[in-house]
Amino acid sequence: MDFELAGRVIVVTGGASGIGLAVAQEAAAQGARIGIIDSSPAQADAALAAFRAAGVEALVEIVDVRDEAACEAATDRIERALGPIDGVAACAGISRPEPSESMLEETWDAVIGINLTGVFRSIRPAGRRMIQRRRGAIVTISSTDGLGGHAARAHYAASKHGVVGLTRSLAIEWGRYGVRVNAVAPGVVDTPLLRRNVPPEHVANAMIDRVPLGRFSTAREQANACLFLLSDASSYISGATLAVDGGLTAGYFTRWGGADYGSNALLERGLYGPPATPGA
Ligand SMILES: NC(=O)c1ccc[n+]([C@@H]2O[C@H](COP(=O)([O-])OP(=O)(O)OC[C@H]3O[C@@H](n4cnc5c(N)ncnc54)[C@H](O)[C@@H]3O)[C@@H](O)[C@H]2O)c1
Numbered sequence: 001m002d003f004e005l006a007g008r009v010i011v012v013t014g015g016a017s018g019i020g021l022a023v024a025q026e027a028a029a030q031g032a033r034i035g036i037i038d039s040s041p042a043q044a045d046a047a048l049a050a051f052r053a054a055g056v057e058a059l060v061e062i063v064d065v066r067d068e069a070a071c072e073a074a075t076d077r078i079e080r081a082l083g084p085i086d087g088v089a090a091c092a093g094i095s096r097p098e099p100s101e102s103m104l105e106e107t108w109d110a111v112i113g114i115n116l117t118g119v120f121r122s123i124r125p126a127g128r129r130m131i132q133r134r135r136g137a138i139v140t141i142s143s144t145d146g147l148g149g150h151a152a153r154a155h156y157a158a159s160k161h162g163v164v165g166l167t168r169s170l171a172i173e174w175g176r177y178g179v180r181v182n183a184v185a186p187g188v189v190d191t192p193l194l195r196r197n198v199p200p201e202h203v204a205n206a207m208i209d210r211v212p213l214g215r216f217s218t219a220r221e222q223a224n225a226c227l228f229l230l231s232d233a234s235s236y237i238s239g240a241t242l243a244v245d246g247g248l249t250a251g252y253f254t255r256w257g258g259a260d261y262g263s264n265a266l267l268e269r270g271l272y273g274p275p276a277t278p279g280a
Pocket residue numbers: 013014015016017018019020037038039040043063064065066091092093094095114115118141142143144185186187188189190191192193194
């Protein structure tokens with residue numbers, strides 16, 4: 001899908017894996033220049049090698065998004081190498097499910113630190129430059145856990161609700177400078193993060209069963225939404241949270257199978273229909 005990003009400079013945090021990597025790949029395929037900010041040297045080097053082999057102008061900065069001074073220096077180096085940044089996709093994030101009553105403080109701090117504080121700290125350096133130039137677009141990655149709660153993910157859901165609030169607030173502050181800020185809220189996306197954190201049978205039986213489209217999202221489908229929000233095709237959209245979730249958050253009674261005999265299951269069994277006696 002071409003969002004006319006040729007020649008644009010797009011920075012992707014968490015761009016070495018999963019959704020971030022797909023954003024970087026899709027943007028590169030449209031002719032964008034790519035700056036990746038990621039804390040994983042091995043994955044980032046592999047991504048960079050693939051970009052260079054394909055002739056893509058790309059740069060990798062190994063940075064922890066919680067370190068704002070390092071993000072500032074990385075942003076500076078990316079601009080000197082690739083030119084003024086047009087768009088940022090803040091995709092770096094982690095998930096470490098733990099029950100709330102026994103959750104370690106370090107787990108809480110890591111998830112809030114990377115998923116919320118890290119988003120703020122990693123987009124601010126580019127945001128300041130965009131304000132000066134009076135143009136730019138930023139997309140943050142929330143989650144359907146930013147729209148509702150999730151067991152064993154109090155920290156994660158708090159961080160992702162926080163991303164929605166952060167995104168709306170930045171959209172209000174920076175809109176007058178021509179800088180748009182939006183969030184994507186992915187549902188269940190088949191990435192290394194999902195495979196690491198959720199037992200396969202839970203994914204198949206519980207997660208997919210609730211998705212009206214009946215399947216995972218690919219990382220590429222999330223990337224398409226991000227690139228739309230980074231492109232001029234969304235020039236009047238700011239402060240929005242776009243659920244890219246196959247309908248997961250469209251309603252409550254969505255299950256097809258399982259013990260709760262959701263409305264969809266009853267529909268499939270023919271238990272809904274016009275009354276046998278007209279007017280009854
Ligand atoms: N996979 C899903 O189902 C799903 C659903 C909703 C939201 N999300 C969100 O999407 C984003 C991307 O997730 P993913 O599934 O692609 O995960 P992933 O693990 O495949 O990729 C995450 C990337 O972030 C990087 N990263 C982690 N901590 C970092 C740090 N401190 N500083 C810099 N980089 C760091 C990792 O090295 C990795 O390259 C996350 O914010 C995640 O919460 C994912």
